[in-house]
Amino acid sequence: MKKKIIERLKELYPDVKTALFYRNPFELLIATILSAQTNDNQVNKVTITLFDKYPSPALLGALKPEELAEYIKTIGLYKNKSKNIIATCNLLVEKHNGQVPQNREDLMNLPGVGRKTANVVLSCAFNIPSIAVDTHVFRVSNRLGLVAGKDTLETEKQLMDVIPKESWSDAHHWLIWHGRLVCKARNPMCEECQLRGLCNFEQKKG
DNA sequence: AACTCGGGGCA
DNA sequence: TGCCCAGAGTT
Numbered sequence: 001m002k003k004k005i006i007e008r009l010k011e012l013y014p015d016v017k018t019a020l021f022y023r024n025p026f027e028l029l030i031a032t033i034l035s036a037q038t039n040d041n042q043v044n045k046v047t048i049t050l051f052d053k054y055p056s057p058a059l060l061g062a063l064k065p066e067e068l069a070e071y072i073k074t075i076g077l078y079k080n081k082s083k084n085i086i087a088t089c090n091l092l093v094e095k096h097n098g099q100v101p102q103n104r105e106d107l108m109n110l111p112g113v114g115r116k117t118a119n120v121v122l123s124c125a126f127n128i129p130s131i132a133v134d135t136h137v138f139r140v141s142n143r144l145g146l147v148a149g150k151d152t153l154e155t156e157k158q159l160m161d162v163i164p165k166e167s168w169s170d171a172h173h174w175l176i177w178h179g180r181l182v183c184k185a186r187n188p189m190c191e192e193c194q195l196r197g198l199c200n201f202e203q204k205k206g
Numbered sequence: 207a208a209c210t211c212g213g214g215g216c217a
Numbered sequence: 218t219g220c221c222c223a224g225a226g227t228t
Binding site: 020032033035036037040076080112113115120132134135136137172176185186 | 221222223224225226
């Protein structure tokens with residue numbers, strides 16, 4: 001059953017990729033920190049000029065929090081993000097030779113970087129297989145019965161267990177798009193869902 | 207486990 | 218207008 005769900009998702013969302021605009025690991029890292037709880041389009045609008053002006057950790061980290069905050073004020077949670085991004089940039093310069101680290105532990109020690117952001121960077125920037133679990137990914141895979149329990153590190157292990165390794169990065173996007181378009185948090189469109197019959201959430205919710 | 211940050215999108 | 222959101226840090 002789970003294998004069949006994965007195969008079907010792959011058919012449904014063949015060409016999905018991240019909507020974030022970035023040209024290197026550093027830009028992806030910053031863009032992903034900015035994207036938390038926020039519309040990607042808004043992030044792209046800001047970063048497309050931000051990265052031209054401040055293309056490196058040293059340059060971006062030299063800003064004062066208020067300066068960066070002013071720059072990104074159209075993005076939600078902008079004060080926290082400004083502070084975290086500058087701290088992260090300074091840490092990259094001081095501890096990582098100005099480079100984005102390529103392992104989970106170092107990434108998660110960067111301010112503003114949690115499980116989801118770390119995995120996005122690992123899989124998208126460095127091709128290190130991992131599954132980034134955000135609210136969409138968890139909700140959809142939970143409803144589909146691919147994972148059980150709360151959203152913890154265990155969720156990632158459960159997903160990695162049922163998804164072929166070569167699809168880990170893609171599966172993140174399949175589940176996100178299915179969550180945004182069909183399997184919505186409220187008023188999920190079960191009647192029109194292409195996975196109807198493979199999923200027992202509709203019965204459970206009734 | 208609950209609370210906070212937050213502007214923009216959308217009903 | 219009110220409600221919600223491609224999370225992470227703090228209490």
